Amino acid sequence: MVEKESAIVQQDARDIEKLKKENDIELAKCKPALEEAERAVNALSKDDITELKTFKQPPEVVETALRCVFLYLGYPKQEWKQALTIISDIKFLDRLKSYDNKNIPPKTIMAVR
Numbered sequence: 511m512v513e514k515e516s517a518i519v520q521q522d523a524r525d526i527e528k529l530k531k532e533n534d535i536e537l538a539k540c541k542p543a544l545e546e547a548e549r550a551v552n553a554l555s556k557d558d559i560t561e562l563k564t565f566k567q568p569p570e571v572v573e574t575a576l577r578c579v580f581l582y583l584g585y586p587k588q589e590w591k592q593a594l595t596i597i598s599d600i601k602f603l604d605r606l607k608s609y610d611n612k613n614i615p616p617k618t619i620m621a622v623r
Contacts, residue, residue, distance in 0.1 A: 544611065551606050559597055565590075578622050582609060 562568065567590055568576070576597075580588050583605060585596060596602060 548611070551609075554603060554606065556603060559603055562597055563594060579606065581618060581621050582614065584618075 562572070562576075565572070567573075573590070576593055577587065580586075580593065580596060583596075588596065599605075
């Protein structure tokens with residue numbers, strides 16, 4: 511019985527190691543994009559946010575990006591009028607720059623996909 515349990519534990523350990531290697535490979539693929547996104551967010555200025563607020567309706571790519579940002583920040587799907595209120599918040603840019611991207615809830619990741 512001990513031998514059987516030992517074999518099961520050893521197989522589980524091999525399975526976990528395999529998953530870890532697969533996840534490390536995926537992480538390595540994603541890391542450059544994450545670093546680029548961090549640089550882009552950190553380069554944002556108040557003038558960039560002010561420019562966003564001038565749109566009556568933003569270009570589709572901007573709207574898509576903002577919807578993802580809002581999901582990450584905990585806001586449900588937003589229409590442009592509500593989005594303007596959110597980006598007008600004086601702390602909006604600070605919230606973006608200080609966002610904890612290492613602890614994103616799985617539910618949020620699924621919603622963004």
